[in-house]
Amino acid sequence: MSDIIEHLMRLGMSEYEAKAYIATVVLGEGTIKEISDESKVPRSRAYDVMERLLEKSFVEVGNTNPRCYRANDPAEVFGHLIEDMEKARDEVVKGLEEIGSTAEKRNNPIWTILGEWAIDHKVLEMIESARREVVIISIHNDYLKRYAKNLAAASEKRSVTVVILEGTGDLIGLLGKARLLCVNKGKFSPPEPFISNAMETSDKRLEYDVEMIMVCDREVSVILSKEMSGHRAIISSGTVVDYFINRMMDMTIMEARECD
Template sequence: MDENITVLKEIGLTLYEAKAYITLTSLISSNATEISRKSGIPRSKIYDVLNGLIEKKYIDIEEGRPITYNVKSPVEVLTLEKERLNSKIDDTVTRLTNIYENGMSQVQAPIWRIYGVDKIINKELEIINRAKHSINMRIGFLFEGEGEALVKAFKKRRNLNVNILSAPTCYINNETFNIIEFFKNNNILVHKADIPFVKVLICDSKEMMHTYTKFSEDTRTVLPETAIGIWNKYEDISRNYDERFLNQLSKIKNKKKNIT
């Protein structure tokens, strides 16, 4: 019960409200006297506690003598709380990201090195999340779990124009990973291309991420501990790379048309 109380307090209930709600989930329906006795909440405070739960829509009442308090399903009330919190977090992310991006625009030399696979993937997801129009990627390799993270991010931003040029396969943990097949199976548009062992993500022709890593000499598997990302917010450079990407994409599409 202690863990349940902790969670309920974290999402906004008082200690007594948490105890009363947990108690009522086992009683289902009861009066104030019984709820007070079972929960250990002082009789002098139980009505204020129960009124607080009514206001927060965790329970409702049935008029009578005495008044009966009916618990609402935890699935119902906690799902609503989860949606409310997610909405508040999303709003906060939007506000703070605007502040962050405004601060970044004031930096005189907008190029940063990023070390570590987790930080590189998180930066890619951050860029995708704030993209307004397009994400273009050249993929010569993927880190473990990166493909799944990218697909999840793309599916959340279905309004984006996403184009991927990719090598057919790479090696992760000494096993072959079929990049083309993976993205196609997840309904992400991808085109096979001759891509070296590098990864480039371009956002709205305004910013980009270059990612490099070393590979084992025997199987050419990714060595994640050597990974480094170069995050570049020079628009002229990003625009130049995007134009080259779109030219290569156009040639590949035209070649496919001629074949068919």
């Protein structure tokens, strides 16, 4: 039930609207009192909530006393809602692209990305746009497994090298033609001072756990980390961070061996 409430809220309902709508579906039809009792929405708020659902076409109301509400067919209602959202999305994207096409682009060599969706989008974009090679060191393999299909596809067209720590999982066969190497954890030394510098905020240092480092064409690097507040990616291009990450990559590959 909580998952449905969460999804309804993502589609624009308030928590009370989501609970009241679900209660109406459960009841088939019901009065304000019945819907309030079923949904645990306070009676003092239930009328306004149901009237908003009525305005949005999620429910219909009978000409009775007391008023009785009935849920409209969920498939039909949400089908129309998604159509409207897709039209709005297309118009928003078109408008923003037109506005953004004239914006001044600044050459900032280091960018921070937060949130799994945004991180995934950027990493996959980097993998697909790499011209010559992709090199990855994976400390924890959650990200690596998530991008395995994309790396396998990339390995058909360009060099892909993946280094994992010994004993962290069986990835043989998941990465296509990518070269899969294993390294002893004791021989892996990430360039902590330079990573720390990239992760530094204006007034404090973040507590983080580096999960994966990727370099594309020896030009652009990304450091993926897990923090108390979630996930973070640091994208760097043409900085001292990239230089030391490339050196670390080369040294780690020299110490690594083909995975059995």
